[in-house]
């Protein structure tokens with residue numbers, strides 16, 4: 167960029183920040199709701215992380231068309247895929263070395279290089295723009311899938327998962343990546359929000375990730391990190407919203423016997439939502455993984471986020487929620503449940519609407535007809551062509567949520 171242009175653009179960013187300018191076609195917040203072109207914007211969206219990695223853009227386009235036809239105006243995707251130039255089978259994190267041909271950043275003994283693959287992500291974002299879709303783009307991962315935080319940390323001499331939140335060298339490397347990606351899309355109406363990370367926690371997976379430090383991480387550390395990184399994103403891009411991407415755990419005063427309310431993982435949803443540079447809250451809902459009751463605990467968790475939305479006066483999104491198929495539950499957890507997906511998700515969606523949550527996105531979108539057949543099935547996928555499931559959970563639900571906008 168020419169120095170003059172850089173100065174003008176810095177000035178533009180500074181004035182937009184100061185004036186709280188919003189551009190036509192960009193989603194903003196208005197109290198505890200989203201707003202688009204001056205109208206309320208409640209949405210029923212979806213998750214399709216794999217849209218970033220399909221090698222054939224005609225497939226990406228087809229999947230987006232199907233999502234759009236179903237009324238999903240917001241789709242959440244991965245904006246990260248970090249890999250070592252040389253995969254060490256005994257190294258950490260244990261990402262899958264060959265899961266996807268397209269990656270965004272490559273690491274060679276501590277030195278990161280932006281990959282040509284990032285241009286593919288640019289094309290995915292442009293495609294969404296042409297179709298009038300909006301994307302939430304997560305900037306890194308707590309977990310080992312697609313590399314995530316531990317690739318930075320392992321490469322830059324850190325020993326613990328949570329060094330990612332505190333070590334200046336690691337934070338700077340992450341900011342460099344964030345700047346590279348975010349600065350390319352500052353004026354794109356296809357960005358719904360930038361998301362600091364997928365499910366940031368103090369710790370991660372016991373075998374696939376670096377360990378959590380014995381005493382170095384808590385809600386104060388995580389909140390300070392979210393404050394610093396969200397302010398950094400806003401300094402580059404004042405036009406788009408920023409969300410944390412956390413699972414929405416609470417840290418209630420006086421503590422709690424329930425780990426999801428005790429701050430044990432370093433997540434304090436209220437403190438995060440109160441940050442000036444965070445526009446909306448997020449929470450995820452996986453009673454299968456969390457050993458929680460889908461019909462009692464889960465609606466209480468949703469209602470607690472409804473309460474938080476009203477209390478802080480900013481929107482909250484139920485941004486991932488899923489209930490396994492019986493087969494997946496048996497094979498991955500070795501248990502059986504008599505609660506069906508229609509029952510569980512149906513109840514959560516109704517609860518979300520009753521609480522007037524600002525948006526929701528089930529995990530995850532399933533489509534057929536791609537050049538290789540069906541999109542990926544991780545045991546949570548809802549295939550649009552399966553009308554038994556998609557009828558109520560996608561098509562009917564979208565209509566009910568859209569009705570909130572009239």
Ligand SMILES: *[C@@H]1O[C@H](CO)[C@@H](O)[C@H](O)[C@H]1NC(C)=O
Nearest residue numbers: 222223224225228535536537
């Ligand atoms: C790409 O996808 C489109 C539509 O999904 C398909 O028609 C086409 O054959 C695919 N191309 C290749 C090279 O696989």
Ligand SMILES: *[C@@H]1O[C@H](CO)[C@@H](O)[C@H](O)[C@H]1NC(C)=O
Nearest residue numbers: 250253254257258275320321
């Ligand atoms: C990636 O590289 C770093 C730095 O050399 C190393 O510590 C780590 O174990 C590597 N991980 C993998 C999966 O190759």
Ligand SMILES: *[C@@H]1O[C@H](CO)[C@@H](O)[C@H](O)[C@H]1NC(C)=O
Nearest residue numbers: 459461502503504505506509
């Ligand atoms: C489902 O199982 C629970 C016990 O796990 C039981 O209390 C409940 O009655 C069962 N519900 C149905 C509909 O079978």
Ligand SMILES: *[C@@H]1O[C@H](CO)[C@@H](O)[C@H](O)[C@H]1NC(C)=O
Nearest residue numbers: 506507508549552553554555
């Ligand atoms: C369609 O959804 C129903 C209800 O969840 C499920 O029982 C059935 O197995 C699904 N069909 C296919 C072909 O996946």
